[in-house]
Amino acid sequence: MRRLKPVKSSSKKTQAKEHAKLPIVCDVDMLRSLIRKKAVRVVDVRKAEDYQAGHIPTAVSLPLARLLADDKPETVVELLQELGITEEMPVVVYDDTFGALAARVAWTFQYVGHPNTALLETTFKQWKELGLETETKARTYPKTKHPLNVNKDMYADAGYVEAAQSQQGKLLVDSRERLNFLTEHIPTAKNIPYTMLGANGNILRKAEELKRMIENRGISPDAEIITYCGSVGTLSGLAYYALKMAGYQNVKLYPKSFKEWKSLGKPKEEFKEANYWDLSAE
Numbered sequence: 001m002r003r004l005k006p007v008k009s010s011s012k013k014t015q016a017k018e019h020a021k022l023p024i025v026c027d028v029d030m031l032r033s034l035i036r037k038k039a040v041r042v043v044d045v046r047k048a049e050d051y052q053a054g055h056i057p058t059a060v061s062l063p064l065a066r067l068l069a070d071d072k073p074e075t076v077v078e079l080l081q082e083l084g085i086t087e088e089m090p091v092v093v094y095d096d097t098f099g100a101l102a103a104r105v106a107w108t109f110q111y112v113g114h115p116n117t118a119l120l121e122t123t124f125k126q127w128k129e130l131g132l133e134t135e136t137k138a139r140t141y142p143k144t145k146h147p148l149n150v151n152k153d154m155y156a157d158a159g160y161v162e163a164a165q166s167q168q169g170k171l172l173v174d175s176r177e178r179l180n181f182l183t184e185h186i187p188t189a190k191n192i193p194y195t196m197l198g199a200n201g202n203i204l205r206k207a208e209e210l211k212r213m214i215e216n217r218g219i220s221p222d223a224e225i226i227t228y229c230g231s232v233g234t235l236s237g238l239a240y241y242a243l244k245m246a247g248y249q250n251v252k253l254y255p256k257s258f259k260e261w262k263s264l265g266k267p268k269e270e271f272k273e274a275n276y277w278d279l280s281a282e
Contacts, residue, residue, distance in 0.1 A: 019088045022118035024245050025204055026092045028130065031056075031120060040090045041083060041141075045105045046097075046124065054134045056094065056127060060084075060141065064101045068232055071255075073112045077148045080114060084141025087114070094120035094127070099203025100194065103237035107253055113149030119241060121202050156226045156252040158264055161186065170224045175239035176258075186228065186261055187269040190217055194235040197242045204238070210246040224250040231259040 020034060034040035035058055042059035044051045051061040060083045067079065085091060091109060095101040102119050109117045120127075128134060156164070164170035165188045172189035174181050181191040196213065199205045205213075219225065225243055229235035233255035243251045262268065 019116065020090050022090050022092065022116055024118060024241055025121050025202075026118040027121050028127070028132065031092050032132070034090060034092070040092055041085050043083065043091060043093045043105065044124070045093060045095050045101045050096065050124075052136065052138065054128075054136055056124065057133050057135045058139055059094075060139050062105065064095075064105060064234075067105055067108060071108055073148055073150050076108055076112045077146050080109065080112070080146045081144050084144050085114065085146060086144045087146055088116060091117040092120050093117065094122070094124055096124045097234075098123065098194075098198055098238070099241075100234040100238045102203075103241050104232065104234045104255075107154065107233070107237045107240060107255075111151055111154050113147060113151065115151075119203060121204075123203065126201050153250075154252055156254040158254075158256070158260060158266065160252075161226055161228070161254050161261070162266065164224070164226055169220075169222065170226070171219060173219075173225055173227045173236075173239060173243070174258075175227055175229045175235045180230065182271045184258075184268045184270045186258065187267055189228075189269075190219065192217065192239055192242075194229070194238055197238055204242055204245055207245045207247065210242050214243065214246050214248070219248075221248060222250075223248075224252070226252045226254055228254040228257040228261075231257055233257055 020039060031040065035042065042056050044055045044059040044061050045064045047063050048061055062079065062083065067076065091114060093102040093106045099119055106117045106119055161172065164172065172186055174185045174189040174191050175194045177193050177195060178191060192214065197204055204210065225248055227236035227239040233253055236253055236257060240251055240253045
């Protein structure tokens with residue numbers, strides 16, 4: 001029998017290029033380890049003044065409002081380059097708003113071609129409550145090169161949403177609070193309020209819990225799901241990642257959401273006689 005030669009270890013140069021592959025949600029211990037190794041870019045999406053008052057060590061500041069001011073893919077890639085993010089570098093995003101702002105930024109990074117992006121499992125407030133390290137030093141890094149590689153499978157526009165309403169196997173999920181959904185929503189949509197997605201100090205529940213909750217709403221694991229919310233895709237961004245955590249593979253975000261849908265004069269459904277007893281989840 002032919003003896004196999006032992007595999008040679010990679011060179012230091014090759015090892016230096018290897019990066020950790022992040023899960024959908026990065027836990028605190030993993031992030032702290034990556035920070036110690038200087039092997040991650042942490043992105044704080046709170047307001048600039050909140051960042052200046054204190055943030056996770058090594059984090060850069062990218063307020064959500066700045067990204068939303070011009071979120072064309074070409075502009076977002078310029079932001080990645082400005083923040084010193086290379087193509088394979090792990091990126092962990094956090095906020096202080098139950099993960100919704102971080103989810104919108106993480107989704108945008110992945111959409112333009114940076115898949116190795118994760119949400120931090122906690123908010124900054126919870127990070128501090130755990131007694132973990134913070135700093136006030138504003139961080140900047142040398143500018144990098146980053147390719148643009150738009151992932152169209154993650155995105156839906158109004159035309160796509162309208163067509164999906166009549167297509168078998170496609171489903172809309174409205175992630176606004178129950179009362180807002182009952183007042184008016186895109187026809188055929190199901191409601192998964194964002195308030196049901198997190199638990200026990202984490203921005204998202206455990207994968208098994210999310211899977212059970214979503215399946216109990218009659219949503220098939222094989223369905224193509226399009227999430228939307230009220231205006232800019234923050235709440236629905238969190239729902240997007242909840243669905244991914246639960247094992248749903250084919251998920252899209254309609255980032256311009258119900259605000260654009262109404263401005264275009266598209267049809268909407270209303271429950272004229274909505275009562276308080278309707279406010280429970282489906």
